[in-house]
Amino acid sequence: MVRLSFYGGINEIGGNKILLEDAGRRLLLDFGFPYKRHKLFYEEYLKPRSGAGLLDPLVLGLLPPLEGIYRDDLEVPGLWQQFRDIPSYRRLEQVDGVLLSHAHLDHSGHISFLRGGIPVYATSVTAFVIKAMQDSGKTDFDQQVCYFSPTRRECPAGWKQTAFLTSDLPRQQRQFCVADREPQALSPEALRFWEWGFWEKTAKQKELSSCPMTGHHDCSFNLRCFPVDHSIPGACAWGIETGSGWVVYSGDLRFHGKRAELSQNFIEGAAALRPRALILEGTNVERESNVAEREVYENGLKAIKGSKGLVIADFSPRDVDRLLTFLQIAKETGRKLAILPKDAYLLKTMRLLEPETPDIAREGSIAIYQDTIASRYPNLWVRNICQEYEDKIVLAEDVASAQEDFILCFSFFDLNELPSIRPRAGSLYVYSSSEPHDEEQEIDFRRLHKWLEHFGLRGFGLPLEINGEWVIPDAERGLHASGHACGADLLKIAREIKPEILIPVHSEHPDFFVEHLSGSKMDIALPVMGGTIEI
Ligand SMILES: [Zn+2]
Numbered sequence: 001m002v003r004l005s006f007y008g009g010i011n012e013i014g015g016n017k018i019l020l021e022d023a024g025r026r027l028l029l030d031f032g033f034p035y036k037r038h039k040l041f042y043e044e045y046l047k048p049r050s051g052a053g054l055l056d057p058l059v060l061g062l063l064p065p066l067e068g069i070y071r072d073d074l075e076v077p078g079l080w081q082q083f084r085d086i087p088s089y090r091r092l093e094q095v096d097g098v099l100l101s102h103a104h105l106d107h108s109g110h111i112s113f114l115r116g117g118i119p120v121y122a123t124s125v126t127a128f129v130i131k132a133m134q135d136s137g138k139t140d141f142d143q144q145v146c147y148f149s150p151t152r153r154e155c156p157a158g159w160k161q162t163a164f165l166t167s168d169l170p171r172q173q174r175q176f177c178v179a180d181r182e183p184q185a186l187s188p189e190a191l192r193f194w195e196w197g198f199w200e201k202t203a204k205q206k207e208l209s210s211c212p213m214t215g216h217h218d219c220s221f222n223l224r225c226f227p228v229d230h231s232i233p234g235a236c237a238w239g240i241e242t243g244s245g246w247v248v249y250s251g252d253l254r255f256h257g258k259r260a261e262l263s264q265n266f267i268e269g270a271a272a273l274r275p276r277a278l279i280l281e282g283t284n285v286e287r288e289s290n291v292a293e294r295e296v297y298e299n300g301l302k303a304i305k306g307s308k309g310l311v312i313a314d315f316s317p318r319d320v321d322r323l324l325t326f327l328q329i330a331k332e333t334g335r336k337l338a339i340l341p342k343d344a345y346l347l348k349t350m351r352l353l354e355p356e357t358p359d360i361a362r363e364g365s366i367a368i369y370q371d372t373i374a375s376r377y378p379n380l381w382v383r384n385i386c387q388e389y390e391d392k393i394v395l396a397e398d399v400a401s402a403q404e405d406f407i408l409c410f411s412f413f414d415l416n417e418l419p420s421i422r423p424r425a426g427s428l429y430v431y432s433s434s435e436p437h438d439e440e441q442e443i444d445f446r447r448l449h450k451w452l453e454h455f456g457l458r459g460f461g462l463p464l465e466i467n468g469e470w471v472i473p474d475a476e477r478g479l480h481a482s483g484h485a486c487g488a489d490l491l492k493i494a495r496e497i498k499p500e501i502l503i504p505v506h507s508e509h510p511d512f513f514v515e516h517l518s519g520s521k522m523d524i525a526l527p528v529m530g531g532t533i534e535i
Helices: 036-043 055-059 105-113 124-136 189-197 260-272 293-302 320-332 341-353 380-388 396-401 411-423 440-455 488-499 511-517
Strands: 003-010 017-024 025-031 095-099 121-122 151-153 164-166 177-179 224-226 236-242 245-249 277-281 311-314 335-340 366-369 406-409 430-432 459-461 464-466 469-472 501-505 533-535
Touching: 017 464, 121 124, 121 533, 124 177, 124 189, 124 341, 124 380, 189 341, 236 260, 245 320, 260 488, 293 320, 293 430, 320 335, 320 341, 320 396, 320 406, 335 341, 341 366, 396 411, 406 430, 406 459, 440 459, 440 464, 488 511, 501 511, 501 533
Parallel strands: 025 095, 095 121, 121 177, 245 277, 277 501, 311 406, 311 430, 335 366, 335 406, 430 459
Antiparallel strands: 003 017, 003 533, 017 025, 151 164, 224 236, 236 245, 464 469
């Protein structure tokens, strides 16, 4: 009997945490950050206490009470006594690994809390993107996915409190097992990237190791890794051979991006396994059709061609395919695409594994926008990027004096640079991202509109608030291709893979599958939060 227990991604989009158990062997399928539930309790100025380690997320139900899988250094004294009486508490002796579907934090973020000894299985691109995101991003204690700084409990003399102090203990890297290539075959430059940041003598750097598929790792499960198309590079679905047959986990996927054929190959590969169960995402079940990445290019080009003044393009910086869409538009319109140093770092990282990625040094249409106000202690990775591509750096004054020459890749959080740029009235703000999903994002959208109004920028593709609804004007649609398959595509996946049991996750409307697939031979099992499905 195989047991699947669900601790996240149930009636919610994101936060996937699934435990698969088969005769004493265990795997976690993703271990994501539950944004929606997190926001029920927290906001920017009300955060979990990093010094309390596991206590806050466990008490608030943001982490499942599974003793034995988390980092010891994040335990406050007596932590587990508090949870041993609750029904969902379990002590797990051993977990063989996490099968990570992709680098979005709603699938990977809570890996931060897991024991360092639990290996993470992922594609090489996912491993590298995760490292690039962490190297160049915030270092909150709950976002240390690739490596973490162990803490030590200490309290200043004379105080009674319990304190966690980040100590001088060496930074520790997790064991990543890459599923799609031999780590030995990586270029010396790629290996140097993986080791970067671990130069202290005592640092616990871990070499990349391989998966059962690529050779020699001692995972007791037979696994398959299927690359799929999603809005971040490196996404994959997984197949796990269990005592009850194959279990397939889709991760997040779509059929309308630049890598659609990968998702198609996944369907064929997964169907050939004749799986016992398919755990399938259902983010966009209610959507009837998709905007394709190709249409984003065409609509973006139409909007930007002939526009006067500066163009600002707002899209998810981790969506490398979208960045390349806008690079193409920049070339067609005779502008330069000005990206941020962290985007340049990600692009450079991608090129280590996918040589067809543009080389920033040789790409005449890319510039790197550096913040106006210098930091006294710039991060090393920024300094390296800015030195390596010195002749690509542009500052606010360069953009201000030649506004028609640039498409600036900014998001909402970069708007505070505008006082230095002073965009000319009539400049264009192209919005190529998703609509607001919650109140907090709605407030941000109102702020965004204020910024545009203040500087006389024209929005394009930007949702407007009309009678309490956020709507994109009809003539400005088609500037964002979602990372997720629409309802019809999801039904096609289920029908063609033909599992005996279909388990929808990562969806606010899982009953969509019950409505549309009743009468088929598939059993549809709707998981509940903290519940177990036996197969
Ligand atoms: Zn995703």
